[in-house]
Amino acid sequence: MKLNTITKENVFIISEIGINHDGSFNKAKKLIKLSKQSGAHAVKFQIRNIKKIYNKVSKIKKNNTEASNQYIFNVLKKTHLSLKQYIKLIDFAKGIGLKVGVTAWDQNTAKILKYKNVDFIKIGSPDFESLFLIEACINVKKPIILSTGMSDLKSIKKNSNILKKYDFALLHCCSSYPPKNREISLKFLKSLDNLSNVIGYSGHEVGFHPTILSLFFGARIIERHITLNTKDKGPDHSSSLNPTDFKKMSLLIIKANKYLKKKRTLKEFIRKFQLENAISSIGKDNKILSQNTKFNKIVLGKSLVFNRNLNKGLVLKREFLDEKTPGYGLTSINYKKFLGKKLLMKKRKGDYLSVNDFKTNKLVYPKLPLKWGLVGRLGDFEEFIKNKPRLMEIHLTWRELLNPKKISKSISYNQELVIHAPEYFNDQLVDFTTKNTKTLDLSFEMLERTINLSKKLSQNFVKTNERTKIVLHPGGHSFNKNEIINRTDKYKNLINNINSFSEDEYEIVLENMPPYPWYYGGRYYQNIFSNHNEINDFCKSSDRRVCFDTSHAQLYCNSSSISMKTFAKKIKDHTCYLHLSDAVGVDGEGAQIGEGNVDFEFLIALFKSKNLGFIPEIWQGHLNEGAGFKKALKNIKLILNKIATKSCHNH
Numbered sequence: 001m002k003l004n005t006i007t008k009e010n011v012f013i014i015s016e017i018g019i020n021h022d023g024s025f026n027k028a029k030k031l032i033k034l035s036k037q038s039g040a041h042a043v044k045f046q047i048r049n050i051k052k053i054y055n056k057v058s059k060i061k062k063n064n065t066e067a068s069n070q071y072i073f074n075v076l077k078k079t080h081l082s083l084k085q086y087i088k089l090i091d092f093a094k095g096i097g098l099k100v101g102v103t104a105w106d107q108n109t110a111k112i113l114k115y116k117n118v119d120f121i122k123i124g125s126p127d128f129e130s131l132f133l134i135e136a137c138i139n140v141k142k143p144i145i146l147s148t149g150m151s152d153l154k155s156i157k158k159n160s161n162i163l164k165k166y167d168f169a170l171l172h173c174c175s176s177y178p179p180k181n182r183e184i185s186l187k188f189l190k191s192l193d194n195l196s197n198v199i200g201y202s203g204h205e206v207g208f209h210p211t212i213l214s215l216f217f218g219a220r221i222i223e224r225h226i227t228l229n230t231k232d233k234g235p236d237h238s239s240s241l242n243p244t245d246f247k248k249m250s251l252l253i254i255k256a257n258k259y260l261k262k263k264r265t266l267k268e269f270i271r272k273f274q275l276e277n278a279i280s281s282i283g284k285d286n287k288i289l290s291q292n293t294k295f296n297k298i299v300l301g302k303s304l305v306f307n308r309n310l311n312k313g314l315v316l317k318r319e320f321l322d323e324k325t326p327g328y329g330l331t332s333i334n335y336k337k338f339l340g341k342k343l344l345m346k347k348r349k350g351d352y353l354s355v356n357d358f359k360t361n362k363l364v365y366p367k368l369p370l371k372w373g374l375v376g377r378l379g380d381f382e383e384f385i386k387n388k389p390r391l392m393e394i395h396l397t398w399r400e401l402l403n404p405k406k407i408s409k410s411i412s413y414n415q416e417l418v419i420h421a422p423e424y425f426n427d428q429l430v431d432f433t434t435k436n437t438k439t440l441d442l443s444f445e446m447l448e449r450t451i452n453l454s455k456k457l458s459q460n461f462v463k464t465n466e467r468t469k470i471v472l473h474p475g476g477h478s479f480n481k482n483e484i485i486n487r488t489d490k491y492k493n494l495i496n497n498i499n500s501f502s503e504d505e506y507e508i509v510l511e512n513m514p515p516y517p518w519y520y521g522g523r524y525y526q527n528i529f530s531n532h533n534e535i536n537d538f539c540k541s542s543d544r545r546v547c548f549d550t551s552h553a554q555l556y557c558n559s560s561s562i563s564m565k566t567f568a569k570k571i572k573d574h575t576c577y578l579h580l581s582d583a584v585g586v587d588g589e590g591a592q593i594g595e596g597n598v599d600f601e602f603l604i605a606l607f608k609s610k611n612l613g614f615i616p617e618i619w620q621g622h623l624n625e626g627a628g629f630k631k632a633l634k635n636i637k638l639i640l641n642k643i644a645t646k647s648c649h650n651h
Contacts, residue, residue: 039250431475
């Protein structure tokens with residue numbers, strides 16, 4: 001099969017079964033049949049060798065593992081099918097007249113597929129910059145289809161240049177599950193048009209109107225997930241189509257393709273196929289990666305790791321490196337610029353490759369006249385405490401609560417302690433605003449365990465003069481923005497549930513929330529504790545204080561056309577602690593200070609006299625020995641200098 005030939009006259013429709021079979025061979029077989037009946041030309045599976053993909057698989061099982069990694073790891077184990085089963089499914093699909101593609105998640109799987117009956121190889125969005133895997137897929141000598149959902153245009157151009165000799169296609173994709181229409185930016189297809197012979201669209205939206213609209217912008221390959229039930233549990237079901245809707249989409253694609261051959265305008269096309277509700281998905285011809293996309297890229301993507309122990313002074317060679325998930329380090333797309341360089345430190349097998357391995361002039365934590373702190377997990381906070389922050393926030397995972405790391409009573413830290421409670425417990429989202437007994441029991445157990453652990457840990461932190469602050473997300477989220485919510489009742493439930501805890505040795509501090517928080521499994525809508533007036537009323541009526549998250553606040557301000565100055569002034573007197581990071585748009589959370597919409601000069605000047613503790617809560621700021629945190633604190637120092645200079649001029 002040649003991609004440019006197969007798509008010349010007709011649009012090539014791929015039914016992505018992925019892991020929507022939920023680990024059932026019979027269910028996978030049923031989805032193949034339904035894909036054929038629903039008008040698909042091909043089906044696609046995802047085959048992975050978990051042991052080959054994950055870095056230090058044993059660590060994935062440990063209690064201090066990031067909850068996101070644990071969540072995905074558990075999902076993959078539950079949905080695993082053997083290679084033998086996949087081979088049978090491939091043969092079955094071919095037998096009923098379907099083309100078959102496979103997403104190869106590791107180099108070993110790619111090698112195996114070279115000798116199997118597949119028509120094309122797929123490289124998913126998380127692996128677009130995984131050069132080692134791409135090279136292994138090239139060696140399969142089959143057409144390659146790549147999704148671009150987690151890469152910017154610069155990276156896309158670079159990889160396209162590598163692949164120009166081969167039969168390949170680029171699919172535009174928005175790697176949110178599911179995305180809002182305004183995130184999709186179908187116009188970006190035009191930016192891909194001159195980078196490959198064939199372009200297409202891999203959609204995850206609810207419904208299929210943006211998918212149909214993608215044809216106008218040049219999509220010749222359409223890939224959509226299929227499921228038996230969009231309400232089933234799992235990461236992909238909600239962003240999939242059921243067989244009925246898949247068939248409707250396939251029929252519309254055929255009609256739309258014929259219609260477009262007559263050189264219709266965009267307005268005519270939209271009117272003809274009643275795509276008015278998809279207009280917001282057109283967007284611009286550029287691409288901004290959302291926070292949840294960045295999150296997915298780390299959880300699912302790969303980074304370079306050392307495959308052996310290496311001594312300081314050794315010259316780096318390619319054979320010393322592998323690609324592993326999760327993607328905490330550097331991708332292999334740029335690995336060549338590190339080859340031939342001497343390692344400035346000893347490296348262990350499984351360590352991530354870092355620019356700091358070769359740097360002599362490392363970024364250091366600046367001295368600040370403020371009560372600054374750092375954030376870490378219970379399993380790694382001691383690495384950050386070496387940098388002598390004035391406070392330490394420990395953001396707990398629920399697994400750490402079940403089996404917490406023991407710290408000797410004889411160890412003392414010269415810091416103030418802040419505890420951040422987990423957002424999950426037993427793989428379930430906690431919520432203190434609900435009346436659901438099961439969720440509430442789970443939430444209470446989480447907080448009780450957090451309190452007990454907090455009491456023990458506070459004994460080790462000698463500068464904790466006040467009650468230990470326990471930062472808590474209140475809950476109050478829903479998957480559907482249009483869901484009918486009694487917000488007054490939500491606030492009443494929150495007050496009653498939180499007030500049931502006796503806070504003699506600790507203080508529960510609620511954090512203001514963004515309008516569209518992302519949790520494992522998708523993007524949610526936040527119903528309460530985002531609006532400044534509501535937070536002010538809540539604090540007055542309950543005599544409670546808040547952790548002011550600047551990124552969350554700015555996202556809310558951006559989505560509601562409210563001034564940050566208005567927001568901050570309203571909750572200033574209720575604020576006892578700060579999370580500082582920037583924000584972009586309505587979901588660009590945790591951006592580096594100075595790279596978003598937050599007016600930090602105003603905020604720091606506003607809160608400076610209160611001498612509140614704060615942490616730079618930069619997205620993935622802890623990587624590369626806290627490089628993101630260091631940069632944030634350096635930027636804060638520059639802002640302080642600017643404020644001081646203005647003050648002198650005014651006098």
